Amino acid sequence: MRTSERWGTRIGLVLAVAGNAVGLGNFLRFPAQAAQNGGGAFLIPYLVSFLLMGLPLLWMEWAIGRHGGQFGHHSAPGMLDRMGKASWLKYLGVFGLFTNLTVAAYYCYIESWALAYVWHSLVGTFQTTSPMDFFPAYLGQHAGSLFAVPLEALFWFLITLGLNVLILSRGLAGGIELAAKIGMPLLIGFGIVLAIKGLTLAPGDPGVVESAASGLNFVWEPKLHSLTNPSTWLAAAGQVFFTLSVGTGSIVCYAAYLRRDEDIALNAASAGWMNEFVEVVLGSAILLPIATAYLGLAAVTAATSGGSGFGLGFLTLPTLFNHWGWFAPLAGALWFGLLFFAGITSSLAMGQPLISFMEDEYEVPRKKAAVLFGSLTLLLGFFCVWLYPGGAFDEFDFWSGTFALVVFALGEAIVFAWVFGIDRGWEEINRGADMTVPRVFRFVIKYVTPVFILVVFLGALIKPAGGDWGAALSGLFSGAGWSFAPDSVIGKVLHAGVEEYRWFDDNGRGTPELVKDVTRTLLLALFAACTWVIWYTWRRKQRRSA
């Protein structure tokens, strides 16, 4: 087993982990979630969730990773196997491979959109073509078709994958760390420039219909009554969970390249808080203020009603930048460059655990492992690209990028606090620590965090239709039953909200339900394959040591 590879510098490691956490959601999802779930009041459950679930989970994952690394394991199956005596522990680690492989497939595709938009901003495409027309054509979407073979999108996807493979093949210090050291400062710099430019927009400037401060007010005006709504708390906990990249198997992997007595407490806290800075400070100061200035508050409220700012970010903002004269192409490049850096520092973290697994267990050289990761991602990514109009992409995002993360994090928290044991766990977190972790977190890690994740899990499992928990509960107690939301786990399984569930229409053409079921079957098969690989790997090891 290879154990020689290490991080080059401490700041590089912290930036790499922060870069892993900082993703497109910091700029596109957070402001929309905050604005739609209580405004400034959203920050109360958000910060409570960060302190009681996010930060403890970060400490746990760093501790699991560094502990596993001492035994030569740099990916989840091996390190979880070392958390206790039970043989099933390594199978929990399957999530740490499956999630990274399947999420990378569609995440790299989104990342490639940002790269393509940098190019199109610089060459002035959006000065003559509306992104509303550009984007569907770019994705190869045609009305009524479930398939797409978009040549330009595939070209940028290949370039993006190539960049990921190239950086990953250069190793931790020379690749991932260097990318984070360049990407993160640039990302923050781009964000500050755009925030200053956006927040100084005022009526009287060309095209401005409302002060940018109205957009900021939309995000920050505290609607305290929303705190009594469980949806607000679940939305906040969900946002914290997904913004930190916990439950993916990537943080444990990064931490596994630390030595036994190196600090993890301060490193984990710094990376976590840096993500919060980018999300809460920069994330709330760009998209919604600029969009509000040019479109007005009513239009922005409608555009973010689904809790996502994706449409505003990719379909609206490029047009709005046109009001900025000579600065327009540069502003577009800064905005999409920022999204690209946010994306690539995250996708690199998805590749590393798979590379580590191949290196540790099969002694595959790093370059070859990076190419293998790229090839698998391309194969799965092509499936997402091809069936994007049919909904394959959304299925990947839900089952791999949402559901699997929560299940894995719940498993990790229980294993860490109750199987490995809180005494050993607490000692692991504090060994070599450059900061004092308040003792109350011992209690939090043992009891509060697992319960917190369980609540997030149950919230995702049985979310009621319309998202109104109060009405759903009173309906349940009055005998009206429980109506599952189409985006709840059970709702997905039962195809809730689908008018007529069938695979083929009257003309014998496939329906989106067919694409969903095919995608789910593929994901299940991949999970089974990952499980088999773990079983085979350990059997092989047993035979070799016998």
Add this chain to the structure above:
Amino acid sequence: MTTSAWWMLGITWTVITVITARLFWKVLSSQGKKPSDD
């Protein structure tokens, strides 16, 4: 912007920026030693 929005933004941004800067300063101040030097 309303006064309550200003307060919420001001307090949150200040708390997050100060904590992040302090933690980062601690990391930077130990920058001289490589993790692998331990």
